[in-house]
Amino acid sequence: MTKTRLDKLLSNLGYTTRKEAKGWIKTGRIQVGDKICYDESIKVYHNEVRVDGELLDPPTLTIAMYKPKGVICSHNESGKLIYSLLPHRWRLRTPPLSTIGRLDKDTTGLILLTDDGDLNHRLTSPKKKVSKRYQVTLQNPLRGDEVTQFASGSLMLKGDDKPCLPALLTPLDSYHAEVILTEGRYHQVKRMFEAVGNRVVALHRSHFGEFDLGELREGEFIVFRGSLNQVSIKSHQSDQSRELSAEENSALV
Numbered sequence: 137m138t139k140t141r142l143d144k145l146l147s148n149l150g151y152t153t154r155k156e157a158k159g160w161i162k163t164g165r166i167q168v169g170d171k172i173c174y175d176e177s178i179k180v181y182h183n184e185v186r187v188d189g190e191l192l193d194p195p196t197l198t199i200a201m202y203k204p205k206g207v208i209c210s211h212n213e214s215g216k217l218i219y220s221l222l223p224h225r226w227r228l229r230t231p232p233l234s235t236i237g238r239l240d241k242d243t244t245g246l247i248l249l250t251d252d253g254d255l256n257h258r259l260t261s262p263k264k265k266v267s268k269r270y271q272v273t274l275q276n277p278l279r280g281d282e283v284t285q286f287a288s289g290s291l292m293l294k295g296d297d298k299p300c301l302p303a304l305l306t307p308l309d310s311y312h313a314e315v316i317l318t319e320g321r322y323h324q325v326k327r328m329f330e331a332v333g334n335r336v337v338a339l340h341r342s343h344f345g346e347f348d349l350g351e352l353r354e355g356e357f358i359v360f361r362g363s364l365n366q367v368s369i370k371s372h373q374s375d376q377s378r379e380l381s382a383e384e385n386s387a388l389v
């Protein structure tokens with residue numbers, strides 16, 4: 137762990153701007169070790185600082201969230217953005233928190249967010265072929281040949297120049313199916329069903345790689361700590377927090 141200037145650390149974690157940090161420090165809100173600190177230029181370790189008696193947010197933030205319908209995975213589009221479901225200061229962090237891939241506005245389910253660029257890259261790089269599992273509701277009944285078409289490795293999507301990698305389609309009944317993809321193309325599930333003459337009317341993601349939704353409810357999120365061991369489950373709207381049970385922990389780690 138490296139030392140960082142106190143005002144820079146507070147600003148990087150979104151607590152305050154560097155300019156305003158001076159005021160926070162002057163009024164005795166910041167503790168370093170067991171002493172109140174009055175010097176914004178002092179270099180500190182992250183884990184020795186407290187704001188109003190509370191330890192700082194993690195230096196690196198990785199979150200699993202149950203995305204509700206109608207929420208947009210973007211920093212700058214108009215409408216309700218996914219970041220508005222998180223505590224305000226997390227939106228002000230440097231480096232910024234971003235979604236790992238995206239879900240469409242009308243898609244629900246598991247979305248991961250992180251400010252760790254390497255992790256984001258590892259989980260979205262086409263080379264890594266991280267699996268994503270979706271539950272799909274269709275407008276028209278399945279015909280029967282879709283499983284083979286999805287698995288073929290030759291299914292072409294409109295406007296693309298390469299066929300989709302083989303995908304695993306499991307029909308649940310005539311109008312419902314589960315799909316496992318190892319790519320992340322734009323609107324991929326919807327476009328794959330369009331390519332076989334159908335239309336997706338509802339889409340939900342339950343798994344991303346080794347992660348699943350566990351006991352999360354819509355709008356709730358889990359913060360992973362250290363080596364992605366999550367310690368608490370939170371809904372910002374209700375501002376409630378509870379410890380995860382052992383089963384919930386093992387479901388997501």
Ligand code: URA
Nearest residue numbers: 240243323324325326
């Ligand atoms: N495929 C889609 O069509 N939409 C999503 O949100 C995710 C995968």
